[in-house]
Amino acid sequence: MAYADIAAFFPILLKGAVVTVQITLGALLLSTFLGLLLALMKRSPFAPISALASTFINVIRGLPIIVQLFYIYFVIPELGIDLSAFQASIIGLGIAYSAYQAENFRAGIEAIDSGQIEAAKSIGMKSALIMRRVVLPQAVRIALPPYGNTAVMILKDSSLASTITVAEMTRAGQLIAASTFQNTTVYTMVALMYLALSLPLIFGVNRLERFFSKSRQGANQ
Amino acid sequence: MIAIDHIHKAFGATQVLKGVSLEVAAGEVVCLIGPSGSGKSTVLRCINGLESYDSGAITIHGQTVDVRRSDIHALRTRVGMVFQRFNLFPHRTVLENVMEGPIFVKGEPRAEARQHAQSLLEKVGLAEKQAAYPTQLSGGQQQRVAIARALAMRPEAILFDEPTSALDPELVGDVLTVMRGLAAEGMTMVVVTHEMSFAKEVADRVCFLYGGQIVEEGPASRVLSEPQNARTQDFLRRVLDH
Numbered sequence: 001m002a003y004a005d006i007a008a009f010f011p012i013l014l015k016g017a018v019v020t021v022q023i024t025l026g027a028l029l030l031s032t033f034l035g036l037l038l039a040l041m042k043r044s045p046f047a048p049i050s051a052l053a054s055t056f057i058n059v060i061r062g063l064p065i066i067v068q069l070f071y072i073y074f075v076i077p078e079l080g081i082d083l084s085a086f087q088a089s090i091i092g093l094g095i096a097y098s099a100y101q102a103e104n105f106r107a108g109i110e111a112i113d114s115g116q117i118e119a120a121k122s123i124g125m126k127s128a129l130i131m132r133r134v135v136l137p138q139a140v141r142i143a144l145p146p147y148g149n150t151a152v153m154i155l156k157d158s159s160l161a162s163t164i165t166v167a168e169m170t171r172a173g174q175l176i177a178a179s180t181f182q183n184t185t186v187y188t189m190v191a192l193m194y195l196a197l198s199l200p201l202i203f204g205v206n207r208l209e210r211f212f213s214k215s216r217q218g219a220n221q
Numbered sequence: 222m223i224a225i226d227h228i229h230k231a232f233g234a235t236q237v238l239k240g241v242s243l244e245v246a247a248g249e250v251v252c253l254i255g256p257s258g259s260g261k262s263t264v265l266r267c268i269n270g271l272e273s274y275d276s277g278a279i280t281i282h283g284q285t286v287d288v289r290r291s292d293i294h295a296l297r298t299r300v301g302m303v304f305q306r307f308n309l310f311p312h313r314t315v316l317e318n319v320m321e322g323p324i325f326v327k328g329e330p331r332a333e334a335r336q337h338a339q340s341l342l343e344k345v346g347l348a349e350k351q352a353a354y355p356t357q358l359s360g361g362q363q364q365r366v367a368i369a370r371a372l373a374m375r376p377e378a379i380l381f382d383e384p385t386s387a388l389d390p391e392l393v394g395d396v397l398t399v400m401r402g403l404a405a406e407g408m409t410m411v412v413v414t415h416e417m418s419f420a421k422e423v424a425d426r427v428c429f430l431y432g433g434q435i436v437e438e439g440p441a442s443r444v445l446s447e448p449q450n451a452r453t454q455d456f457l458r459r460v461l462d463h
């Protein structure tokens with residue numbers, strides 16, 4: 001491993017890392033939005049709406065993410081909608097992870113004691129207000145650790161965007177390795193850079209989990 | 222002001238209320254007593270529409286209580302409810318719990334809501350706890366906050382569902398004191414309770430519910446001291462024994 005190689009590769013990989021972070025944040029945002037929508041739809045008293053959400057979630061969970069990416073990148077343009085590979089990767093990952101986010105949010109929402117919801121009703125609150133003022137603020141706290149785990153998974157799976165030509169970090173590594181044959185140096189660097197992004201997230205999640213389990217114990221004393 | 226006319230209610234195949242009728246006049250305190258499972262909570266929950274009923278009618282000042290109607294929310298602001306398990310919002314402070322309804326349901330200005338909430342907390346003896354979170358309070362304190370939260374809506378009546386049953390014995394007194402105070406001020410109250418001495422002292426009327434029917438009702442002194450119905454006699458003997 002020559003330092004000269006490392007110095008030469010680093011800026012290229014760093015550019016890829018920026019794209020990786022962009023995809024991760026974009027997909028995280030989209031999956032949060034869609035996941036919340038799906039979780040709320042699933043709780044709808046109107047059966048067709050909850051059935052639609054359940055079907056969507058099951059289909060998404062039953063498909064490999066890479067197939068979803070191919071589908072969005074290669075099939076959607078045939079319908080006349082132009083998507084760059086970058087956009088397709090965000091949409092693909094965002095939709096794929098919305099199913100898991102819906103599950104995170106659903107668990108958070110259902111953890112709220114029904115007595116609180118009745119108390120809210122008894123002071124005249126309507127269901128949308130109960131959601132906003134009573135359920136969601138607490139559900140968000142409960143859903144935060146699994147949410148962080150999902151963020152880590154999206155970060156890692158953003159590497160799948162390399163398969164649809166997005167020049168994120170993994171693909172940048174592939175390109176360098178293919179032209180220099182410095183496989184060990186390149187992929188070690190790529191691995192370390194993923195860890196540099198993911199480990200802080202993982203530690204953050206662990207801290208959150210410890211914090212919440214402690215404060216919940218405190219609540220029962 | 223509360224008129225329950227022959228309501229029936231079933232959960233699946235189980236008939237829980239079998240023709241319950243009860244009139245509560247403004248300013249009256251009515252205690253509902255009866256064995257566990259006799260339908261006491263269900264009666265209360267029907268009154269403010271937390272539960273629907275299958276037949277019969279419930280009206281509040283002539284306005285029908287119907288879960289499916291959009292005026293149910295406004296109706297609930299007029300009839301408060303205090304639960305056995307307090308059901309405070311754990312992510313909000315004591316003061317915020319009390320202000321929640323006035324601000325977000327009634328749209329009261331924040332300053333006004335705060336002032337009213339503070340005076341109510343003072344009334345229930347918890348002025349110094351307004352910044353605490355529910356989990357930092359004892360059960361008795363939480364229940365008094367729950368009463369303040371109900372009062373903050375300026376209800377015409379309050380329903381209490383075994384408000385002291387989840388409390389350690391030494392904490393029951395403070396809650397009952399607050400309730401006595403409300404009764405003395407003329408608040409209309411329907412109270413499900415096993416505190417017979419409270420019922421005797423505060424209730425204008427006591428109804429004994431058994432198997433989904435009111436089998437005996439009358440002035441507290443008579444029902445509790447000289448029950449006529451064998452079921453009532455049996456129930457009171459068992460409650461007073463332990």
Ligand SMILES: Nc1ncnc2c1ncn2[C@@H]1O[C@H](COP(=O)(O)OP(=O)(O)O)[C@@H](O)[C@H]1O
Nearest residue numbers: 232233237255256257258259260261262263264
């Ligand atoms: N949500 C429910 N679903 C099914 N059964 C219920 C429900 N709520 C109450 N019950 C039943 O109705 C009966 C009366 O319950 P409840 O009104 O809570 O009695 P009480 O408050 O007098 O103990 C009980 O047999 C109880 O099991």
Ligand SMILES: [Mg+2]
Nearest residue numbers: 261262263383
């Ligand atoms: Mg009960």
